[in-house]
Amino acid sequence: MMFxxxxxxCWGGVGRHVQDLCRRxxxxxxxxxxxxxxxxxTGLFEIDNIAKIHVRSFPLLLTQYMVGVRLKRPSRTxxxxxxxxxxxxxxxxxxxxxxxxxxxAQYADALKHQPAISLFDLQHPTINRHLIAVERKLAELSNAxxxxxxxxxxxxxxxxxxxxxxxxxxxNGVNPEIFCPAESRENLILxxxxxxxxxxxxxxxxxxxxxxKSHEQYRLMLIGERLEGGVDRSLVRLxxxxxxxxxxxxxxxxxxxxxxxxMGQANCLVLPSLxxxxxxxxxxxxxxxTPVVATGIGGIREIVRDGLNGLLVPPADSKALATSLERxxxxxxxxxxxxxxxxxxCKDFSWDKVAERTLALYRQVCx
Numbered sequence: 429m430m431f432x433x434x435x436x437x438c439w440g441g442v443g444r445h446v447q448d449l450c451r452r453x454x455x456x457x458x459x460x461x462x463x464x465x466x467x468x469x470t471g472l473f474e475i476d477n478i479a480k481i482h483v484r485s486f487p488l489l490l491t492q493y494m495v496g497v498r499l500k501r502p503s504r505t506x507x508x509x510x511x512x513x514x515x516x517x518x519x520x521x522x523x524x525x526x527x528x529x530x531x532x533a534q535y536a537d538a539l540k541h542q543p544a545i546s547l548f549d550l551q552h553p554t555i556n557r558h559l560i561a562v563e564r565k566l567a568e569l570s571n572a573x574x575x576x577x578x579x580x581x582x583x584x585x586x587x588x589x590x591x592x593x594x595x596x597x598x599x600n601g602v603n604p605e606i607f608c609p610a611e612s613r614e615n616l617i618l619x620x621x622x623x624x625x626x627x628x629x630x631x632x633x634x635x636x637x638x639x640x641k642s643h644e645q646y647r648l649m650l651i652g653e654r655l656e657g658g659v660d661r662s663l664v665r666l667x668x669x670x671x672x673x674x675x676x677x678x679x680x681x682x683x684x685x686x687x688x689x690x691m692g693q694a695n696c697l698v699l700p701s702l703x704x705x706x707x708x709x710x711x712x713x714x715x716x717x718t719p720v721v722a723t724g725i726g727g728i729r730e731i732v733r734d735g736l737n738g739l740l741v742p743p744a745d746s747k748a749l750a751t752s753l754e755r756x757x758x759x760x761x762x763x764x765x766x767x768x769x770x771x772x773x774c775k776d777f778s779w780d781k782v783a784e785r786t787l788a789l790y791r792q793v794c795x
Contacts (some may be wrong), residue, residue: 432511435463436684440622441708442529445576445600446511446615457790460505470714483492499621507794514559523793526566527574527598527660530705533560534726535626538646538703545660552674564588572793574598574705577727599730602711604771609717610693615646617753618694620687620709622652628700628723628743629791630666635700635749637670638713643757645693648676651687657722696756702743704728710738711777715772719763721785730748731777735762737769737785 430450434443434718450461510517510526517524527534539549567573567588573595575581581595617636629650636648654660667676672764682690691697697713699722706727713720714737722728724740732738739755741748753763
């Protein structure tokens with residue numbers, strides 16, 4: 429039985445990870461997925477959608493509580509695989525495998541001095557202490573843990589004193605064959621992801637304001653929305669204050685095929701995160717043959733090698749972002765190198781390999 433706080437069509441990297449993983453492991457195990465999403469989730473496996481109402485995003489804390497209630501019920505389930513961050517997991521006699529897509533303690537530190545954008549940005553000290561305590565409990569109760577990057581593993585060991593042998597690094601994957609690079613590129617700088625404080629979007633807007641002074645033909649597009657749905661008005665107001673509202677487009681959530689099409693047309697993808705456990709859009713951009721500029725933090729550093737398959741900049745540094753955008757659009761030799769090395773990088777992150785290693789861990793935990 430697998431639990432996830434989100435699943436397509438709900439927007440988010442965790443949901444897409446779960447979807448791609450389930451599609452592969454369901455061929456080898458009897459699988460039931462319990463999740464919360466709006467709309468009607470689809471899959472070749474049993475899905476129990478605990479969000480019975482049509483909402484943009486089912487309340488995260490309520491989702492976690494309901495997962496805990498479900499787990500208390502008698503079940504013949506042999507293994508429980510949890511993807512819900514800070515899940516309320518009761519003690520039980522069943523085996524638990526948890527995938528840590530983030531370490532909330534790390535994200536809470538990164539958000540301390542940032543204005544909240546979304547409900548994801550739970551920054552009240554009391555709430556943070558509670559979520560961190562629950563996260564620690566999940567880690568301790570788990571028979572084994574999957575970390576989506578070495579960075580996440582290091583954080584779990586350092587903050588919660590977990591044994592390194594308990595944590596297995598299995599990264600996210602990418603399907604290069606579904607991405608379609610365009611023959612010609614548009615004058616477009618692209619961001620794809622949620623609108624939350626840890627994504628550092630104000631720094632991207634300020635960087636683009638500086639960059640566009642000498643590159644008036646370029647546009648900026650931000651694809652994504654807040655956790656609770658909708659575009660954040662503070663970002664719109666900031667673009668207006670910076671004087672380029674007519675050059676930036678906030679699309680909200682778009683269908684995955686449309687996102688892939690736009691990614692293949694963009695001149696550059698930017699991921700300006702202040703905290704990032706992996707950075708799935710970086711791999712997707714590389715599969716689209718689109719150069720990447722990202723902050724050199726967390727799991728991003730395990731994918732992007734500065735100057736070889738992408739450009740890395742310090743977090744919260746708009747000037748460095750603007751300079752890197754300038755390099756991307758003006759240095760064709762650099763662009764060609766980033767694109768070619770990016771395609772090679774994608775080969776190391778196969779979803780088939782992710783599923784194979786996950787299934788091996790299932791067998792190990794159940795033995």
